[in-house]
Amino acid sequence: MARNAPTHPVDGRYGAYGGRYVPETLMSALQELEDIWHEAKADPQFQLELAGHRHAFVGRPTPLYAATRLGEHFGGAHIHLKREDLCHTGAHKLNNAVGQALLALRMGKKRVIAETGAGQHGVAAATVSARFGLECTVYMGTEDMRRQSMNVRRMKLLGAEVVEVTSGTKTLKDATSEAIRDWVTNVRTTHYIIGSVVGPHPYPEMVRDLQRVIGDEARDQYLSVDGKLPDVVVACVGGGSNAIGIFTAFLDDKDVMLVGVEAAGKGVKTGQHAASLVGGRPGVLHGSYSYLLQDGDGQVLPTHSISAGLDYPGVGPEHSFLRDIERVEYVAVTDKDALAAFKLCTRLEGIMPALEPAHALHHAGVMAREMGPGGRILVCLSGRGDKDMDSVEEQGDQ
Amino acid sequence: MKTDTKSLEQALRATGDLKLVAYMMAGHPDKKRSIEAGKRLAGSGIAALEIGIPFSDPLADGPVIQRAGQIALEHGMNVAGALEVAAAIATEGVPVVLMTYINPVLAHDPRRFAAEAAQAGVAGVIVPDLPVEESEPVAGWLRAASLDTVFMVAPTTTEDRLASICEHSSGFVYCVTVTGITGVRKDLPPGMKELFGQVRRHTQLPIAAGFGISRPEHMKALRGVADAAVVGSAVVDEIDRGGDPVALIKELLKGCR
Numbered sequence: 014m015a016r017n018a019p020t021h022p023v024d025g026r027y028g029a030y031g032g033r034y035v036p037e038t039l040m041s042a043l044q045e046l047e048d049i050w051h052e053a054k055a056d057p058q059f060q061l062e063l064a065g066h067r068h069a070f071v072g073r074p075t076p077l078y079a080a081t082r083l084g085e086h087f088g089g090a091h092i093h094l095k096r097e098d099l100c101h102t103g104a105h106k107l108n109n110a111v112g113q114a115l116l117a118l119r120m121g122k123k124r125v126i127a128e129t130g131a132g133q134h135g136v137a138a139a140t141v142s143a144r145f146g147l148e149c150t151v152y153m154g155t156e157d158m159r160r161q162s163m164n165v166r167r168m169k170l171l172g173a174e175v176v177e178v179t180s181g182t183k184t185l186k187d188a189t190s191e192a193i194r195d196w197v198t199n200v201r202t203t204h205y206i207i208g209s210v211v212g213p214h215p216y217p218e219m220v221r222d223l224q225r226v227i228g229d230e231a232r233d234q235y236l237s238v239d240g241k242l243p244d245v246v247v248a249c250v251g252g253g254s255n256a257i258g259i260f261t262a263f264l265d266d267k268d269v270m271l272v273g274v275e276a277a278g279k280g281v282k283t284g285q286h287a288a289s290l291v292g293g294r295p296g297v298l299h300g301s302y303s304y305l306l307q308d309g310d311g312q313v314l315p316t317h318s319i320s321a322g323l324d325y326p327g328v329g330p331e332h333s334f335l336r337d338i339e340r341v342e343y344v345a346v347t348d349k350d351a352l353a354a355f356k357l358c359t360r361l362e363g364i365m366p367a368l369e370p371a372h373a374l375h376h377a378g379v380m381a382r383e384m385g386p387g388g389r390i391l392v393c394l395s396g397r398g399d400k401d402m403d404s405v406e407e408q409g410d411q
Numbered sequence: 412m413k414t415d416t417k418s419l420e421q422a423l424r425a426t427g428d429l430k431l432v433a434y435m436m437a438g439h440p441d442k443k444r445s446i447e448a449g450k451r452l453a454g455s456g457i458a459a460l461e462i463g464i465p466f467s468d469p470l471a472d473g474p475v476i477q478r479a480g481q482i483a484l485e486h487g488m489n490v491a492g493a494l495e496v497a498a499a500i501a502t503e504g505v506p507v508v509l510m511t512y513i514n515p516v517l518a519h520d521p522r523r524f525a526a527e528a529a530q531a532g533v534a535g536v537i538v539p540d541l542p543v544e545e546s547e548p549v550a551g552w553l554r555a556a557s558l559d560t561v562f563m564v565a566p567t568t569t570e571d572r573l574a575s576i577c578e579h580s581s582g583f584v585y586c587v588t589v590t591g592i593t594g595v596r597k598d599l600p601p602g603m604k605e606l607f608g609q610v611r612r613h614t615q616l617p618i619a620a621g622f623g624i625s626r627p628e629h630m631k632a633l634r635g636v637a638d639a640a641v642v643g644s645a646v647v648d649e650i651d652r653g654g655d656p657v658a659l660i661k662e663l664l665k666g667c668r
Binding site for chain 2: 032033034035036037038039040041042044180181186187190193194197198199200201296297298299300305307309310311312313
């Protein structure tokens with residue numbers, strides 16, 4: 014299935030990045046997970062089962078959509094959207110959660126835990142738990158529970174316990190720390206379903222392998238429509254799972270430019286942002302070495318983004334590597350521009366994007382204007398925007 | 412300056428009695444008072460003192476130590492400040508061990524951290540999120556500065572990793588008694604004795620038990636099994652409430668004999 018097998022990680026590292034910086038208690042569980050993932054990945058029976066769930070439960074393949082009115086609006090470039098918003102539960106997160114639930118079953122673990130920011134990963138974890146009969150606990154910051162209240166209700170209906178995290182910045186970072194503490198305590202019976210390409214090895218690799226279906230499909234679809242590859246592929250980056258998911262298939266296509274879009278919040282210069290690759294420097298958070306928003310003393314900084322899913326001070330280690338080798342260009346888009354793109358896409362295409370990919374849509378528009386009518390742009394529309402209605406309305410008509 | 416301070420290995424080896432190690436957070440409740448608390452603890456009969464360096468995201472810690480770290484950070488504590496706290500306490504003649512997450516060390520520069528810690532009279536360093544596999548080059552700089560590098564074993568540690576951890580440790584081996592994070596617990600877990608027995612087969616170093624230990628009866632249970640017991644959250648909680656950690660230590664010491 015894999016067109017180009019990724020060459021990384023090597024010994025759990027992407028260049029200098031990655032690794033396994035965790036309390037000793039977790040080391041054997043991570044080794045077990047790495048072994049079982051490699052075994053499952055090579056097992057045709059597992060792949061068959063995964064493919065079946067992807068098709069009938071997740072709803073794959075998701076379509077490639079020609080956003081012609083957006084393209085016209087931005088000066089005539091061809092803009093295509095990879096419709097991950099059409100996955101069951103409304104975002105790409107389910108691709109990963111389904112795979113990890115199957116692994117939990119394979120390991121004989123009956124309980125799973127997850128962290129969530131926007132709530133999409135929490136909903137995905139709660140959904141697969143319902144589907145496969147697992148006990149599920151989701152950690153979510155108070156601030157995110159407020160701005161993503163609909164997803165909190167969904168998780169509870171699905172039978173998950175949602176634990177409010179009141180420490181620190183009360184967002185994704187602290188929810189992740191709390192989930193790790195739960196895992197340290199219950200590691201013998203519990204699998205931790207990390208929602209992005211972050212965390213200690215093997216998570217960044219495993220989540221990439223489960224998300225690369227996005228790019229594998231999109232590349233084939235794009236070729237069959239156009240006979241050519243896009244000039245540029247754009248995706249938003251919080252932890253970076255949808256971006257790695259779509260980029261991986263194109264890494265060897267040297268003529269295809271890859272652009273990751275981080276959250277600039279109120280502007281990178283204001284300090285109120287979540288752009289780790291654009292505005293941070295390498296450090297260790299949540300078990301891996303990667304770009305990180307931190308102060309001079311190595312304390313992790315509070316972040317800001319209108320989008321709960323991008324509001325995270327770290328980023329996946331493979332992105333740090335791809336940044337350093339300049340294979341992917343990383344930029345940052347503000348709250349204000351993302352909101353405008355959210356509204357534009359809704360009005361022009363009848364597709365309400367989540368605020369996370371709205372950051373990517375804005376940058377796609379900027380590039381479309383630069384490239385003109387011949388430009389060919391593929392955007393990963395990682396999720397749908399119903400969950401963000403309250404946040405968008407709060408901002409008024411700016 | 413600390414010429415009559417014993418080495419960690421000497422200080423923690425049980426000689427009939429169980430040795431007691433106290434943990435406190437640098438800068439909690441503020442810098443001055445943490446130095447005072449540290450000096451009083453140093454004179455209370457403990458064998459060594461662990462001084463925590465606060466970190467914004469302490470994955471191995473429960474609510475009590477998380478909170479103390481948050482308070483210390485709000486008062487501006489950092490690596491440089493913690494080294495000053497350690498230096499002021501190390502003169503009391505009890506070995507001082509720094510406990511820090513890896514990121515503040517990386518931000519400070521590991522080589523400089525090692526040199527400055529040695530200069531401050533520190534005896535050893537524990538980094539709970541730095542397993543042996545990731546420990547170089549940081550451990551190399553610590554060794555070069557003649558600091559002990561203490562690694563942890565946990566109830567989930569496999570036999571082959573146990574050998575490697577014991578081989579890399581110096582000063583003592585820190586044995587996490589519970590599958591979990593720091594914080595006081597009523598009972599120590601079953602299977603603890605087997606764990607210590609397993610560790611003993613791999614090392615001549617003293618073994619300290621930590622996490623969840625807070626009561627005189629825990630001391631009694633560990634005597635003859637471990638060389639030393641580390642009491643953290645209970646001490647920090649006492650300091651947090653403005654109480655007297657020395658009274659707590661005296662009480663616990665009764666269980667050590």
